[in-house]
Amino acid sequence: MSIWEDLHYHRAAHAERPIADLFQSPARASQFSIAADDLLFDYSKTSVDAHARDLLVRLAEASGLSSRREAMFAGAKINETEGRAVLHTALRNLGGSVFVDGADVMGPVREVHARMVQFSRDIRSGRIAGAGGKYTDVVNIGIGGSDLGPAMATIALQPYADGPKTHFVSNVDGAHVHDVLKGLNPATTLVIVASKTFTTIETMTNAEAAKSWMAQALDTPGRQFAAVSTSAERTAAFGIDPSRVFGFEDWVGGRYSVWGPIGLSLMLAIGPEGFGGFLDGGATMDAHFQSAPLAENMPVMLALIGIWNHQICGYPTRAVLPYEQRLSRLPAYLQQLEMESNGKRVAMDGTVLQHASGPVVWGEPGTNGQHAFYQLIHQGTGVVPCEFLLGREGHEPELAHQHRLLAANCLAQSEALMLGRGIETARALMIRKGFEGDELERQAHHRVFPGNRPSTTLLYPRLTPFTLGQIIALYEHRVFTEGVILGINSFDQWGVELGKELAVALEPVLTGEATAEGKDGSTRNLIDYLRSR
Numbered sequence: 001m002s003i004w005e006d007l008h009y010h011r012a013a014h015a016e017r018p019i020a021d022l023f024q025s026p027a028r029a030s031q032f033s034i035a036a037d038d039l040l041f042d043y044s045k046t047s048v049d050a051h052a053r054d055l056l057v058r059l060a061e062a063s064g065l066s067s068r069r070e071a072m073f074a075g076a077k078i079n080e081t082e083g084r085a086v087l088h089t090a091l092r093n094l095g096g097s098v099f100v101d102g103a104d105v106m107g108p109v110r111e112v113h114a115r116m117v118q119f120s121r122d123i124r125s126g127r128i129a130g131a132g133g134k135y136t137d138v139v140n141i142g143i144g145g146s147d148l149g150p151a152m153a154t155i156a157l158q159p160y161a162d163g164p165k166t167h168f169v170s171n172v173d174g175a176h177v178h179d180v181l182k183g184l185n186p187a188t189t190l191v192i193v194a195s196k197t198f199t200t201i202e203t204m205t206n207a208e209a210a211k212s213w214m215a216q217a218l219d220t221p222g223r224q225f226a227a228v229s230t231s232a233e234r235t236a237a238f239g240i241d242p243s244r245v246f247g248f249e250d251w252v253g254g255r256y257s258v259w260g261p262i263g264l265s266l267m268l269a270i271g272p273e274g275f276g277g278f279l280d281g282g283a284t285m286d287a288h289f290q291s292a293p294l295a296e297n298m299p300v301m302l303a304l305i306g307i308w309n310h311q312i313c314g315y316p317t318r319a320v321l322p323y324e325q326r327l328s329r330l331p332a333y334l335q336q337l338e339m340e341s342n343g344k345r346v347a348m349d350g351t352v353l354q355h356a357s358g359p360v361v362w363g364e365p366g367t368n369g370q371h372a373f374y375q376l377i378h379q380g381t382g383v384v385p386c387e388f389l390l391g392r393e394g395h396e397p398e399l400a401h402q403h404r405l406l407a408a409n410c411l412a413q414s415e416a417l418m419l420g421r422g423i424e425t426a427r428a429l430m431i432r433k434g435f436e437g438d439e440l441e442r443q444a445h446h447r448v449f450p451g452n453r454p455s456t457t458l459l460y461p462r463l464t465p466f467t468l469g470q471i472i473a474l475y476e477h478r479v480f481t482e483g484v485i486l487g488i489n490s491f492d493q494w495g496v497e498l499g500k501e502l503a504v505a506l507e508p509v510l511t512g513e514a515t516a517e518g519k520d521g522s523t524r525n526l527i528d529y530l531r532s533r
Ligand code: F6P
Pocket: 143, 144, 145, 146, 194, 195, 196, 197, 198, 199, 200, 203, 254, 255, 340, 493, 496
């Protein structure tokens, strides 16, 4: 039997065993959690037992994870469909040497990082100013990885934000750029056009809109812009002075790019020292990922629990539930990281995947989600594995009692999901409320919680730049591990191309410059509606 078959067999044999029964072993919690560098990852409230874990670790070993991991950190071209190295880790390990095509790439990385630091200091101090004086606002125009990383991190690190106010424009819907620019002073606003390729239609369209907005108010709009891109040629063609362009190489994937120049808006907001803490957190997780034995390796076990829940147990989605309001954009960030990386139907060699690809990832911060979709998580007919995140303390000591309430809610949810509430308890509850007979029975059934629903909990001391760096790198390596085990190339994204091509062809149809001939009936019908007045 293959390890996959063993896993399915083991799952089938224990499918009915309540997770709570695993706690008959008093060591369950400590043996099924990992503590590393101030983080605690508890996966004891899942149905993974010691044998399942052994099998999962064997699966990871057999996938060649260790050598693949080494290859990634060493700069090998593991993104085979694009012929590229995968070196976002180099952006947070500025001291070392990494060779791609025989050349050490770290010199240029350090040089651009140093320029970002200087630029940030100069903007934050006012030494570099806009047409109207010190910059008060920064608008990052980008989409996908050129938006979600800095946007998520800037919200997460608000307590450290002491620079210009940072805003983000991503959607090609004109409402987005309109609403963000409305109320800003062009003379004290710095626009960062952030695009790896500098061809992305949404970003370039929004950048043009910002340019005209600037040009209407200022004679020298150029000094209000900076750019972040791999294409010096295209940033020059857009009219951005090379001294304000921060380049990077194609071995930084869009959704892995917040650690380098794409993080410029974050650096401007929290300062180079705070940004350095973020990089150090990422580097600390890198060191753990590279050295910890697989069964004690946090990203590896996070990935293996995901594989158990999705590929083995067949749960189609995964909810990410940060009990931290400032991580409100983490689920959206992880949607791109996980679904753009591992939402693939073929393996690296082009053959159809033997197992399900990565799951649907979704979520919202608790406690808000509790008053919205947790109903389904507790009592719906499907099972949604939940990933809780919680800090030991917040940044508002005067509101410590609110943090305790937050923590109590987080722990209560994972407890409720696992233990549930049986029909006998529900009946007793309703009897105490005065119900009897058929009505008692009916009402009691509505109050049953099936329980036995898996969750993991990641605890951290406090959401500092360092901690955020650890968490983001943890998830990156989780996605990588999952991809290696499934045989997926986690670093390309061909699935976004077809829609982009069709959109380019459809725009002239909507203006009437081209006909809808050859389009399917539904699309023609929709076009007719949009074109009718
Ligand atoms: O369309 C998907 C994508 O290529 C993402 O992978 C990327 O993060 C985003 O678009 C933005 O790309 P760019 O930084 O080149 O504008």
